Amino acid sequence: MDDKVKALAEQLMRKGYDELPERDQRVLRRIAARTAISRDLSLGGAKGEPLGAWVADRVAQFGGSWTFILIFAAMIVCWVVLNAWALAVALDPYPFVFLNLILSMLAALQAPIIMMSQNRQSEKDRLAAAHDYEVNLKAELEIMSLHEKVDDIRMHQLERLFAQNTGRLEAIEALLRAAEGRASGDAR
Numbered sequence: 001m002d003d004k005v006k007a008l009a010e011q012l013m014r015k016g017y018d019e020l021p022e023r024d025q026r027v028l029r030r031i032a033a034r035t036a037i038s039r040d041l042s043l044g045g046a047k048g049e050p051l052g053a054w055v056a057d058r059v060a061q062f063g064g065s066w067t068f069i070l071i072f073a074a075m076i077v078c079w080v081v082l083n084a085w086a087l088a089v090a091l092d093p094y095p096f097v098f099l100n101l102i103l104s105m106l107a108a109l110q111a112p113i114i115m116m117s118q119n120r121q122s123e124k125d126r127l128a129a130a131h132d133y134e135v136n137l138k139a140e141l142e143i144m145s146l147h148e149k150v151d152d153i154r155m156h157q158l159e160r161l162f163a164q165n166t167g168r169l170e171a172i173e174a175l176l177r178a179a180e181g182r183a184s185g186d187a188r
Helices: 002-013 022-033 051-063 066-086 097-187
Strands: none
Touching: 002 022, 002 097, 022 097, 051 066, 051 097, 066 097
16 A cells, blocks of 8 residues: 555655655545545544643633623622612722722633633644645545546547547548549549
């Protein structure tokens, strides 16, 4: 199979197999083996991902939702109402220093968690882009291969037609010579 892969590299990529990057070599091996290269990347890291990564994704998902925004706004309004008007002795009187402390701590914790999740998403996007490249390269190489096969078929058809036409032309020339021979024989 190595010879087949190397021949594919020369034929389709116009380079030696060893000159190609690893992922291009992987694509050529898949073409030679006639196996699929596409896979579902959404199933990739679900089983082996660390708990912290899973938590970061869930916190970022919830922290960026309308549900979180509405719940958080409702909690702030309740805090302000309770501390400003409802309680006889306010636990956190205006300007709500304790509320500011809580909000600052929440932002300090939530920002790095969201950044971790974004970094993980960037890595997933890089893997998806690399996978898309491999799938597109395989499709392009398969199309080039099909073009070459169609061109070969067309060339054989043209050669066969040319041979048939050559035979017909020779037959027509022979008929013309025979007709000229008869015409010159009749003229005498």
